[in-house]
Amino acid sequence: MEFAQTPEPPYTAVIFTSLRTDGDDGYAETSARMAELAARQPGLLGIESARDGLGITVAYFRDEASARSWKQVTEHREAQRLGRDRWYRAYRVRVATVTREYGWERP
Amino acid sequence: MEFAQTPEPPYTAVIFTSLRTDGDDGYAETSARMAELAARQPGLLGIESARDGLGITVAYFRDEASARSWKQVTEHREAQRLGRDRWYRAYRVRVATVTREYGWERP
Numbered sequence: 001m002e003f004a005q006t007p008e009p010p011y012t013a014v015i016f017t018s019l020r021t022d023g024d025d026g027y028a029e030t031s032a033r034m035a036e037l038a039a040r041q042p043g044l045l046g047i048e049s050a051r052d053g054l055g056i057t058v059a060y061f062r063d064e065a066s067a068r069s070w071k072q073v074t075e076h077r078e079a080q081r082l083g084r085d086r087w088y089r090a091y092r093v094r095v096a097t098v099t100r101e102y103g104w105e106r107p
Numbered sequence: 108m109e110f111a112q113t114p115e116p117p118y119t120a121v122i123f124t125s126l127r128t129d130g131d132d133g134y135a136e137t138s139a140r141m142a143e144l145a146a147r148q149p150g151l152l153g154i155e156s157a158r159d160g161l162g163i164t165v166a167y168f169r170d171e172a173s174a175r176s177w178k179q180v181t182e183h184r185e186a187q188r189l190g191r192d193r194w195y196r197a198y199r200v201r202v203a204t205v206t207r208e209y210g211w212e213r214p
Contacts, residue, residue, distance in 0.1 A: 003126075009201075013203050015165055015205075017110055019110075050161050050162060051159055054109070054110075058122055058124075058163065058165075088211070089212070090210065090213060091210060092209070093207075096205040097203055098122075098201045099202055099204060100202040101199065103198060103199035103200065105197040106197060
């Protein structure tokens, strides 16, 4: 797992937090397919993801319009529907504009 | 683990992604202390956190000034120094303004 390589701000972050249902029920397969599809999405800069109990995925986009386009991709919309049917107990989506970024790496 | 209870946007999100060193070396204790300290920080709205390999913590604040105040708290600054000394291989901080939020919960 790596950091997303993001450019100088501003850019858009979509923070998706979720609580899962029990069991896999096709989740891993669809999740991998969505990662593959997202990687080809114009304007997607990178994705960071972690789960222990609460899941947090942050998807970074060039701008809000790119984020909105990804939300509307037909196969992704179908995955969102399956998410509500099967995989999630609850989720929240927060769309944000990144204004500052800095980092540190062990020398 | 629960969702942060955040108000109507706009508000500020600080997205902290990190890669840990091996071992605990006092991390759990300081981490708990920082959560306790943060809970009393004016303007902090909530925190969401997950780790598997990559760690992602998102702290939500009323505004950028509140986020900056928390960064400057003496005991927190000391924890940041220890973080670079001991606990992290690398981290990134992204400060963002949340402009939209929506959610879903299983009926």
